[in-house]
Amino acid sequence: MQDQLRRAGLDGVHAKLLAGQRLDFDDGMRLYRTPELTAVGYLANLVRERRSGARTYYVRNLHVNYTNICNKFCKFCSFYAAPNSTDGKGYVLTPEEAAARVAQYAGEPIREIHMVAGINPKLPYLYYLDLLRAVKATRPDAQIKAFTMIELAQIARAARRPLAEILPELKAAGLAACPGGGAEVFSDRVHEELFRAKLDNQGWFDVARAVHAAGIPSNATLLYGHIETQDEKVRHLLHIRELQDETVGFMCFVPLAFDPSNTELTHLPVTTGYANLREIAIARLLLDNFPHVKAFWIMITPAVAQMALWYGADDIDGTVSHYEITHALGTTSHRQVLNTEQLLDLITEVGREPVERDALYNVMGEPRAESRESRVEGRGAAAEGRIGTWG
Ligand code: SF4
Numbered sequence: 001m002q003d004q005l006r007r008a009g010l011d012g013v014h015a016k017l018l019a020g021q022r023l024d025f026d027d028g029m030r031l032y033r034t035p036e037l038t039a040v041g042y043l044a045n046l047v048r049e050r051r052s053g054a055r056t057y058y059v060r061n062l063h064v065n066y067t068n069i070c071n072k073f074c075k076f077c078s079f080y081a082a083p084n085s086t087d088g089k090g091y092v093l094t095p096e097e098a099a100a101r102v103a104q105y106a107g108e109p110i111r112e113i114h115m116v117a118g119i120n121p122k123l124p125y126l127y128y129l130d131l132l133r134a135v136k137a138t139r140p141d142a143q144i145k146a147f148t149m150i151e152l153a154q155i156a157r158a159a160r161r162p163l164a165e166i167l168p169e170l171k172a173a174g175l176a177a178c179p180g181g182g183a184e185v186f187s188d189r190v191h192e193e194l195f196r197a198k199l200d201n202q203g204w205f206d207v208a209r210a211v212h213a214a215g216i217p218s219n220a221t222l223l224y225g226h227i228e229t230q231d232e233k234v235r236h237l238l239h240i241r242e243l244q245d246e247t248v249g250f251m252c253f254v255p256l257a258f259d260p261s262n263t264e265l266t267h268l269p270v271t272t273g274y275a276n277l278r279e280i281a282i283a284r285l286l287l288d289n290f291p292h293v294k295a296f297w298i299m300i301t302p303a304v305a306q307m308a309l310w311y312g313a314d315d316i317d318g319t320v321s322h323y324e325i326t327h328a329l330g331t332t333s334h335r336q337v338l339n340t341e342q343l344l345d346l347i348t349e350v351g352r353e354p355v356e357r358d359a360l361y362n363v364m365g366e367p368r369a370e371s372r373e374s375r376v377e378g379r380g381a382a383a384e385g386r387i388g389t390w391g
Contacts (some may be wrong), residue, residue, distance in 0.1 A: 001042055008036035010043060011076055016047060023286055031282045037274055044281035044312030052314035056352040058343050061112040062105055066131060067092040070118025074195040076226055078262035080118045095134035102138045110185060112359035115146035116179055125159035129173045136174030143359035144174045148182035149207040153199050163207060167214035177359050178211055180219030182256055186239050187232040205243060212249025220250050224279050225258035225271035242244035245288045251361055252292035253296040255279040258298045269328035276300040277311045284312025306346045319343060
């Protein structure tokens with residue numbers, strides 16, 4: 001491996017990692033420029049195993065997208081319906097309808113309810129409180145991870161009050177954590193080109209800072225595979241690392257692969273497995289203060305997510321019932337739901353140890369260390385924890 005690291009120009013990065021030193025911008029660029037992906041993966045795996053050993057976190061979760069109406073018109077999005085469109089595609093779930101959707105899974109051991117949506121300017125502040133309360137009342141045993149930084153900025157606008165003032169109210173209504181979406185790429189150029197109407201980069205940081213100050217942990221993301229450059233991605237990661245140094249409020253980093261299907265950017269190719277593994281590995285290497293890096297299987301496919309467990313990822317997300325955003329993208333080749341057995345098989349087949357978590361990374365029960373073979377042998381007609389089928 002030493003020869004390969006030298007050939008890849010990564011022997012200096014390796015030395016820094018062994019010495020416990022922080023990587024810098026130039027190191028990030030080296031990691032992007034080398035074609036030797038296995039060398040990058042080797043280094044990311046060193047960090048992954050130093051932090052998490054063989055442990056791979058997963059969660060039994062449910063997604064609820066409470067509205068698709070949105071006035072931000074991001075070019076990379078095909079989920080939204082314009083506020084005044086008459087094509088009948090726009091919807092808003094009432095709090096009762098959202099709760100009824102959650103109630104359909106009453107018999108399932110859901111730990112996390114992930115709720116995100118479009119930026120619907122007609123929803124009043126009380127709607128968001130009622131939504132949280134209704135969902136929480138339906139599943140008091142599950143944690144609600146909801147609202148991107150963009151949604152939170154809109155909720156404060158609807159309330160006509162400072163965000164710091166309303167966050168304790170959202171928390172009291174049931175908000176346990178926030179997902180990391182909406183960050184996209186922290187580049188003024190990309191913001192102007194692809195998501196001009198959305199909260200700007202500084203705004204995203206201000207909201208994240210307020211969320212963490214309110215004692216609400218969150219994730220952070222990077223949307224890659226569109227018009228961003230390598231140096232923009234490195235700067236994005238270093239900005240997020242800097243904020244984490246300040247707030248220590250991020251739990252997990254989630255690289256999100258852009259899927260151009262049915263967007264304004266259909267001329268762009270889909271990301272490759274090679275690119276997806278590289279993004280995960282580089283995130284693990286540069287974000288030395290993030291506890292976890294996620295391989296979001298629904299976007300990169302279960303097969304690549306499984307490989308990512310050796311390229312820096314220690315989290316594979318969850319069983320994911322009702323993921324409407326990728327459905328809207330038209331990625332019918334992607335599986336949308338995994339049952340628990342299938343998720344465990346993905347993890348154990350590559351020699352990793354499944355650990356069930358909740359939305360806050362509290363470990364649920366004992367780690368499941370048995371092999372795929374032993375589970376297959378012991379598997380009865382009814383698969384334990386079954387939530388859905390292959391999509
Ligand atoms: S990405 Fe989010 S903010 Fe942008 S158009 Fe889609 S739903 Fe709206």
